[in-house]
Amino acid sequence: MPFNLLERRWLPVLTRDGPDRMSLRGALARAHEVRLAGLPEDHTALLRLLLALYASAARPADTGEWDAVWRSPSLESERTGAYLDAHADRFDLFSPTRPFWQCAALSEPNREPDVLEIATWGSGVAQFASHLLLPPEPMAPQDAAVALVLMQSWHPGGIQSGHPDDPASRAGKVYGGKASPLSSITHLRITGQTLKDELLLNCPPGQRSFGDRPVWERDAPAAPMLAREPDGPLDLWTWPTRRVRLFPDEDGHVTDVAVHDGDRPADPGAAAVRWDPGAAVTARGTRLAITDAGRQPLPWAAARILAPEHDSGGCTVLEHLAAAAERGTLPPQSTWQGVALRAEHTTAHRAALSGIVALHTALGPAGVLGAPGRRAAFAEMAALPWLVQRQITRTASEALGIISAIAAARPGLSLAAHLLYAWEEFAENPDAGADGWVQVLAAAVDRVADSAGGDLMAAARIRTDALATLPAPVDLPEEGRP
Structure with missing residues (x-):
């Protein structure tokens, strides 16, 4: 069952009528009218995804362009719409060949849906999140999409599950896993009255670095962990910290998950300091x-x-x-x-x-x-x-x-x-x-x-x-x- 994040309503926002969900396309089109919702850690992770999308499509090249967009009542829609159309097939959460921000090479789940919850990434799970003591329930696709963004943005390091095809795997584990970009730095987000304001305030003008591409413009990753360095902010904002695959049931709810180690920079903090403007x-x-x-x-x-x-x-x-x-x-x-x-x-x-x-x-x-x-x-x-x-x-x-x-x-x-x-x-x-x-x-x-x-x-x-x-x-x- 397809669930394209450009068209389906999954992104938590605040509108004049209260909390709502919007697609990525809808949020960018109405960025001057809405704000992102959610806890601060959710808000920041989701904003970085939107920054990567906006900057890939229409980042102002210099201060003159930036000032013009700031004074404009809305974001420039023609370039953004054309960019989204060109990459529309890369945003399906459950695509069999290119699932969004995931790895299609993972064919066997090894975890239940609660692995996507931040509360499971530390100690004292039962004390601070007692619902995790109960059998996990299937996760709605819109919630799974948010949780996927949070995992790739905040997941800690240490020992990770090793894929059978990963030569670094020892007894089903790989050692020395790196923390995700947001988990490695102190991040500052400038707040604004609208999503448009926040995108511009947190996206300084500039040209795309050579080779810098977001995850949806890159080749589908293989299952093994990969040691490499980010090529720029677009790459870092959508860094594949983990190889993930969401497995849905016939209703589109996520019932199983595969999680293994992903891409590793030598020093995640140094890489984030170099490329993340926040x-x-x-x-x-x-x-x-x-x-x-x-x-x-x-x-x-x-x-x-x-x-x-x-x-x-x-x-x-x-x-x-x-x-x-x-x-x-x-x-x-x-x-x-x-x-x-x-x-x-x-x-x-x-x-x-x-x-x-x-x-x-x-x-x-x-x-x-x-x-x-x-x-x-x-x-x-x-x-x-x-x-x-x-x-x-x-x-x-x-x-x-x-x-x-x-x-x-x-x-x-x-x-x-x-x-x-x-x-x-x-x-x-x-x-x-x-x-x-x-x-x-x-x-x-x-x-x-x-x-x-x-x-x-x-x-x-x-x-x-x-x-x-x-x-x-x-x-x-x-x-x-x-």
Whole structure:
């Protein structure tokens, strides 16, 4: 039974009338009217699929084209429609020869449908997803399509099922499997009012790299695992992390699944940092932290990497947002938000998923993002909590006689616990709020010092040393202020 993702309604969206499902073709045609729905990890994975589709068909080649599409009421439909028509046979979920994002060479199922659920990719399945203790039920094709995208995007690494034709297979297993692209990085998605906005905000203009093709433009994969490197963002956005085959019953519901190891880059994180514009990294090239050691959220983390210095890290979509603001394409008074996601694993080999942390982060007004001096000052304000926390941890470790790792993980010594909504308020109007932000940080230092376990000397040292890292009250510079 065919289930073509270009024509069948499977993609979860929000319309003016509420939640709905749309086909890929319908979502692109009405991208100016709808938004993607679902949990943050679903939303981001599905958006990357749509980015690959849109960029393959009609990615703006330069900033002039990008600005024109941004100002247009809808996405350009003629090129996109022609592209979809040319590749329509590659989007059938159950095609016998080219099943979408799958491997037709897999003829024998080895798992039940629950293998597609994120809850099965880690430990403690029964505790956190008790329905998995029951016999698995057939999965509706629209749900299986979403789950397939999530598996290829988020699946962890480690030992994988080996296909009989795979020479690397030992006793039915292959070792050293790599985590999927999203599972290997901190990913930042710029949010928008519509799907059209999100596609453009997360798709910087540019030319297709030589050899870069999405999965539907590539030859059908053989069953064995393949060691290779991505050729560009289109390849990475649709990376075949696993060889998968969905087996439907006569009603089109998935009753069995085959899952084996797929394509392996040498270093998935490095490959994603090179090609995924949403990869957010530190200056060392490591994944940007979005929680502190005590697992408190750090909503200023993304804004910190707006700093012009090379030691602050980077993210291409954030640079793209700032460049659009600097050109005046984005209204100066508009304020911008992002969603940062980071997969957490139970082992250093990323062999099991313990959770996916999602963080909504305020990125400030376009008027600040588009003025280099004001943007740098904004990033400096975003760096202050990190500097203060570092000093708190250092002093607390010395004054309380505990190692730094224990001090950093103590909830009472977390500055971030007192700053979540304060950052949102500051980022909405940083021109007027710099002094207030410093004062809020100082007040948070007082509350942290009071948590020093009744040791008045330690509390005094923590307070004095941490406050010394804060600047005197300052204003953001006048440059570019409307």
